[in-house]
Amino acid sequence: MTHETDPALIPLPVRTECRADAPGYVALDERTTLDAGPGTHGTARWLRTALGAATGLPLADGTGPHAIRLRIAADVERELGPEGYRLSTDGSVAEAAVVIEGGSAAGVFWGAQTLRQLLGPEAHRRARVVPAGHDWDLPMVTITDAPRFRWRGLMLDVARHFMPKDDVLRQLDLMAAHKLNVLHLHLTDDQGWRIEIRRHPRLTEVGSWRARSKWGHRASPLWHETPHGGHYTQDDIREIVAYAADRHISVVPEIDVPGHSQAAIAAYPELGNTDVIDTTALSVWDTWGVSPNVLAPTDTVLRFYEGVLEEVLDLFPAEVSPFVHIGGDECPKDQWKASPTAQARIRELGVGDEDGLQAWFVRHFARWLADRGRRLVGWDEILEGGPGPGDGGGVGGGATGTGGAGAAARVLPEGAVVSSWRGYAGGITAAEAGHDVVMCPEQHVYLDHRQAPGEDEPMPIGYVRTLADVYRFEPVPPGLAPEAAAHVLGTQANVWTEVMENRDRVDYQTHPRLAAFAEVAWSRLPAPDHRDLAGFERRMTAHYPRLDALGVAYRPPAGPRPWQRRPGVLGRPLEGPPPNV
Numbered sequence: 276m277t278h279e280t281d282p283a284l285i286p287l288p289v290r291t292e293c294r295a296d297a298p299g300y301v302a303l304d305e306r307t308t309l310d311a312g313p314g315t316h317g318t319a320r321w322l323r324t325a326l327g328a329a330t331g332l333p334l335a336d337g338t339g340p341h342a343i344r345l346r347i348a349a350d351v352e353r354e355l356g357p358e359g360y361r362l363s364t365d366g367s368v369a370e371a372a373v374v375i376e377g378g379s380a381a382g383v384f385w386g387a388q389t390l391r392q393l394l395g396p397e398a399h400r401r402a403r404v405v406p407a408g409h410d411w412d413l414p415m416v417t418i419t420d421a422p423r424f425r426w427r428g429l430m431l432d433v434a435r436h437f438m439p440k441d442d443v444l445r446q447l448d449l450m451a452a453h454k455l456n457v458l459h460l461h462l463t464d465d466q467g468w469r470i471e472i473r474r475h476p477r478l479t480e481v482g483s484w485r486a487r488s489k490w491g492h493r494a495s496p497l498w499h500e501t502p503h504g505g506h507y508t509q510d511d512i513r514e515i516v517a518y519a520a521d522r523h524i525s526v527v528p529e530i531d532v533p534g535h536s537q538a539a540i541a542a543y544p545e546l547g548n549t550d551v552i553d554t555t556a557l558s559v560w561d562t563w564g565v566s567p568n569v570l571a572p573t574d575t576v577l578r579f580y581e582g583v584l585e586e587v588l589d590l591f592p593a594e595v596s597p598f599v600h601i602g603g604d605e606c607p608k609d610q611w612k613a614s615p616t617a618q619a620r621i622r623e624l625g626v627g628d629e630d631g632l633q634a635w636f637v638r639h640f641a642r643w644l645a646d647r648g649r650r651l652v653g654w655d656e657i658l659e660g661g662p663g664p665g666d667g668g669g670v671g672g673g674a675t676g677t678g679g680a681g682a683a684a685r686v687l688p689e690g691a692v693v694s695s696w697r698g699y700a701g702g703i704t705a706a707e708a709g710h711d712v713v714m715c716p717e718q719h720v721y722l723d724h725r726q727a728p729g730e731d732e733p734m735p736i737g738y739v740r741t742l743a744d745v746y747r748f749e750p751v752p753p754g755l756a757p758e759a760a761a762h763v764l765g766t767q768a769n770v771w772t773e774v775m776e777n778r779d780r781v782d783y784q785t786h787p788r789l790a791a792f793a794e795v796a797w798s799r800l801p802a803p804d805h806r807d808l809a810g811f812e813r814r815m816t817a818h819y820p821r822l823d824a825l826g827v828a829y830r831p832p833a834g835p836r837p838w839q840r841r842p843g844v845l846g847r848p849l850e851g852p853p854p855n856v
């Protein structure tokens with residue numbers, strides 16, 4: 276289609292066809308009705324709420340030539356899968372103004388997102404900005420579309436800086452607008468515990484706030500002396516999960532063990548290595564980095580976290596998401612090395628060393644979750660430590676202390692999923708061993724990393740990852756055998772919030788790169804070197820006004836606005852291209 280008539284959709288659909296014999300427009304107006312077939316009432320409700328508010332149109336129930344017809348269609352499911360859809364505004368499919376047929380309710384919903392983009396940026400506002408009587412013109416097109424990956428994720432770190440519930444709901448709307456479908460909520464860390472657990476109230480009474488915060492990278496001399504805190508009540512979580520489900524997004528909770536646990540230990544000192552340090556003196560951590568204060572490998576800790584997870588499973592039902600993330604990353608072993616209790620446990624279990632102890636810890640929860648019909652997800656460190664006794668194989672790091680990721684991958688309980696963050700390597704190992712993988716390498720899709728080289732980038736962290744760099748990210752590493760590649764469930768962009776103190780900072784780091792990421796996750800793009808970057812950038816000129824209408828404080832292409840800068844606050848930029856891992 277020509278540039279002028281290009282509806283500039285993001286993410287790019289599989290196919291957009293204009294009907295040559297029927298140029299022109301279809302208008303939505305006062306006569307437009309919603310004709311919602313079985314299973315599509317959720318999308319009808321969304322259209323009435325979102326488009327109804329932006330257009331002022333009543334969108335009453337009704338059939339006929341002015342209808343937006345929503346259907347779940349078996350042939351679409353066969354051809355395009357459950358999340359696929361066909362959207363037609365050119366009258367070629369049926370007697371209706373607009374027809375959206377999805378492979379499932381989710382497909383219909385993604386089609387509705389495309390419909391909103393076709394209506395223009397004003398359709399993304401929460402109330403009317405155009406006079407009554409405005410024609411909401413749609414180009415006459417047939418769009419055929421389906422996602423490349425089933426896991427199109429965004430991880431929000433609500434632990435380092437708490438994100439109020441309303442802002443999480445807003446993020447879900449922004450995800451839906453980009454056809455992303457997994458929100459990974461990083462709920463616990465050294466710097467805060469963000470989810471109410473009824474049987475352990477001190478987790479939030481004590482663990483959900485800190486007296487002050489490091490301002491900038493941890494090497495910065497500056498402090499924010501205002502206390503920081505907040506948590507989600509169980510009803511907040513239920514609301515978030517339901518709001519997400521209404522948008523065909525599943526929420527994956529992360530409760531990080533055995534590292535990144537200082538907030539929990541501050542609340543319940545018995546969870547820490549009490550034979551090494553005085554854990555009663557710990558408070559919620561006020562600076563960034565990897566805390567040495569990790570959980571003790573005791574039965575007390577296992578029972579405590581089983582109790583936590585029982586409540587978590589209740590809040591995140593299996594129908595919504597079978598996946599539960601237990602972290603497993605960056606667990607320093609110094610305290611276990613010094614702890615007679617931990618050393619006795621290593622001997623008693625016959626796991627060889629501290630890496631083996633960590634693997635045992637992860638396996639315990641993998642089995643515990645599997646017994647309850649759930650699938651454990653962990654950062655790629657869960658591949659380390661080797662198989663335990665009785666796990667088969669008899670090779671690997673358990674005995675030698677070398678890590679033994681390959682052997683460990685074979686004994687990760689079936690169904691466990693790896694979030695590959697330190698590069699592709701962990702994901703490749705896991706996929707080749709038959710485990711599902713979510714590719715989220717920090718070198719490519721950590722959105723806390725700076726997005727331009729200039730001095731003006733606020734608190735610049737990591738390598739430069741521009742919009743174009745993210746657009747060229749490929750989730751499936753070249754050379755991966757097809758049967759291993761089939762284990763790549765998808766990909767995820769991770770937003771760590773040490774230097775993002777509020778919603779605008781999160782917006783700045785996340786957008787516009789999330790648009791490029793969404794296209795990588797949804798669209799069937801060619802290999803990185805063959806991607807149409809110019810075409811994407813042209814479509815982005817139509818996408819910025821959508822983001823403006825949605826109220827997103829993105830990074831403008833020309834660089835940060837004055838109030839988006841953080842002059843004098845230290846970051847930690849890394850130079851050069853990221854290592855090719």
Ligand code: ACM
Pocket residue numbers: 604605654696
């Ligand atoms: C991580 O970035 N530590 C998963």
